[in-house]
Amino acid sequence: MQSREARILVVDDEDIIRIGCQRILQNPGFTIDLAENGRVGWEKIQQKSYDMVLVDLMMPEMGGLEVLEKVQAHDEQIITIIITGFATIETAVDAMRKGAYDYLPKPFSPEELRTKIRRGLEKRWLLLEAEELRRERDRNLLELSNEKSRTMTLINCMSEGLIATNRTGQIVLMNPAAQKLLNLPPENAVGSTVEGLLGNPDLEKLIAGELETAARTATVTSKEFAVAEERFLQSNTAPLHDEKGEVWGTVTVLVDISEDKKLDQLKSDFVSLVSHELKSPVAAIAGYLNLIIDGLTAGNPQKEREIILRSRDKADSLLMLINDLLDMSRAERRGAAKVKELLSLAPILEETIQFYQNEAAAKSLSVRIEGLENLPRVVGNRDDLARLFANLVSNAIKYTPERGEVGVKGRKRDGHIEVAVSDTGIGISKEELHKVFGEFFRARNALAHKISGTGLGLAICRRIVDDHHGQITVESEIDKGSTFRVILPVPSGQ
Amino acid sequence: MEKKKRILLVDDDPDFVEINRMILEASDYEVDAADSVALALQQLEQNSYDLLIIDLMMEERDSGFTLTYAVRSDERLRDLPILMLTSAQEKTGFSFLLSEDQEWMKVDDFAAKPLKPAELVARIEKLTGKGAQDAKP
Incomplete structure (x- = not known):
């Protein structure tokens, strides 16, 4: 911070003071500008940013107090030091009240000037640093609030339901999808306890149970349950930990698996239907074979032939059925295997x-x-x-x-x-x-x-x-x- | 020679009728067949039987129960032994236990299809033996 260059403006109608200041402050760390009266000084202040202004109290055209007022209105963090030949308590107090940082009575020694300048600059650097910190904090806060609103937007757009609870089972977050999946009224559920609210004892127990066991485990618990006729949800509940590893609450993600369930059901219905259709002819063939094996046709070659022909017909129809099943799965297959x-x-x-x-x-x-x-x-x-x-x-x-x-x-x-x-x-x-x-x-x-x-x-x-x-x-x-x-x-x- | 025992076989699957008919004829039973509840009731009206073998599922899933109920409600037929055959287990996921379900099913015995010939005959002998005591001369 101290290594930065300090820009200082000296405003005084006395050449000797201006030149004196410039000489005393000749230092690679300083840039010194001079103004011979208040008006010129004020113009310079408006054009260039200064860290510090030394201004004489008594000047023609624009006096020191007026310059001080303008500087204060322009940028109150510019350090202003009043130089005065009439070092009275009144003028000093007046200048300080108007925002001057310090005053320097004439005549002054180089050492006095340097001391005032050094202290003034220290103050200036502190002010700038504080300003920078404040800006940074504001930026962080803004970012945080943007981040939070982005996250909330994401959570609210999810088609999966999301419920977060705290240690006591109170809901701290519930997105619209969760409300819809659980058929809850659109009122804000945040703040209510889980018990009795979700209208689903299974899920409530899961979340509450998770709170009890969560301290020991960090894994996800998955459950499937029905919320209505032919409507099924899968819930995944996991404990949330704070930085010390203490359980803070739970988070539960809800997914609608009704369609999957329906497809599963269709598939297993179809499999059982197919099994039955396949079983009938095979059972008939087995039955006919048993007749011959058990000797029930003995001595009647005509009957035996009839049974064998019937078995063959059954085997043929079985083959037909299997071919049709293969054709059906072939018709359903898509993609590269099928040339159009x-x-x-x-x-x-x-x-x-x-x-x-x-x-x-x-x-x-x-x-x-x-x-x-x-x-x-x-x-x-x-x-x-x-x-x-x-x-x-x-x-x-x-x-x-x-x-x-x-x-x-x-x-x-x-x-x-x-x-x-x-x-x-x-x-x-x-x-x-x-x-x-x-x-x-x-x-x-x-x-x-x-x-x-x-x-x-x-x-x-x-x-x-x-x-x-x-x-x-x-x-x-x-x-x-x-x-x-x-x-x-x-x-x-x- | 003793009069042959007469059995009515009610099943809409021609293969099972054929197979069971041959098994039963080989064991010296006289066998009639009906492939619907209506036809079975008609045959029961016209003839006298010693045993009724019914397939649970014919036109409807519970055709066998319908027929059993009709038989049990008929003064003349109520003591006719009934053997219920069923492949219901794999179709409906239900299975029956004689000890638990006999009360409401009102049948004398039931078995899952298909039955091995020897077992079918054994069950039928038991039922017709019992039926013979009540049979009219």
Whole structure:
């Protein structure tokens, strides 16, 4: 601090004083400026910042007291020392009252001047240092409050709920997400105790329990609990410690896991459904084999053959089911494993119809094809789209009685193409129509007609269409027939 | 020769009907089959049986209970022995215990599907033996 250069202005109308001061104060640590009267001095003060001003009390144009007043108004941290030839107590007291730091009676010795200057500068440096510290503190406070408001903004924007409590279980912080997750009224919960407030004894106990055990452990406790019908939260509670390691409270983060739970449930429902569908044919095969092993068919080769044929049929249907399951998981798989290309549907549809021609002919069905020639191309996976239309065409043939009609009709709409596969078959009842694209759905009348199927064909169709950003719909009437429409987007520029 | 015992097998799974029919015929029972509650009630009306074997789940999840209830409410049929077969355990997650559930299920015995032939026959012999004492001449 002391090493900095001191800028000093000497204002006096007497040349001898000005020159004298300059000589006495000649020192590499000082920059000395001189002014011959108050007005010039005041101008200099306004142009340049001084640490100290020595000003003569009695001057023409502008007196020392006036300069002192102006300096004080300009910057009260400038040290002003009054030089006076009439060293009376009154003038000195008057000057000091107006803000002068000290006064120097004329004549003065160089030593007296240096002493006054040194002390004045010490005061000046202290003032500057204090000012600097004050600024720094203000800056820190501002930063702290910015930081705090940034953190609060973050906490308030989180989709996870956050609750902090103190040692006695009082809530010291709760963000809007926590209030929403716990279905709490929007009133400020800060300051209330946890007990009874969260409306969730599990969570309250967890937080309170955590407070008791927290002193010993520093780990996170995770819990899952229901907040409402089909709404589940996961809470992670951890103790907060102060700098001495004392438990200060807890912090709890709440995450809504309802969707995960729902997906888990769907998955396990599906697994149990699949297991059952797989078990039935295997159990039947095992049952038939037991008949032969236990000798219940002995001596009746015709019966034995019948049992073996039935077992083979069961094995076939099991294989069909497994293939459908594989197709279904294939239809759901996305990404690099599946190539999509710009392709024309006409050859795929024609091949499919060709493939099922014998089956249609066996039932004397007429198959009508319309509007496939000029269909614009679509972006799709060739195998998936072939499977989609194979399922629809084979269903149409399977569910249509003899001498019926199956139609495959293509049509262009704006930005889309539509392929309708229609039949004059047994149809689907209104009550069951909305379930046809679900897994393992079999229509009652299909079962009554003993038409076999895995109940996965249309579920696979829906997955394939979904994967191609399309839409599949059905219209049907019992004993009149069904029409399945597949709508696929056409890329622009065709 | 003693008259063959007659059993009504109520199950909508044709494979199980076929398998159980062969097992029971080999043990010298006479077997009729029905694949719905309605058909079973019709057969019970027309014929006289020594045992009823019911699959719990047919058209509805509780078809077996519906049929059992109808049988137990009928003056003429209330003492007919019933063996309830069920694959309910893996479908619903519920399992039954004869000691705990017999009271409300009102059946004489029940077993999880599938049963090994020897065990099926053993259970049926026990039930029809008991049923024989009440049977009309």
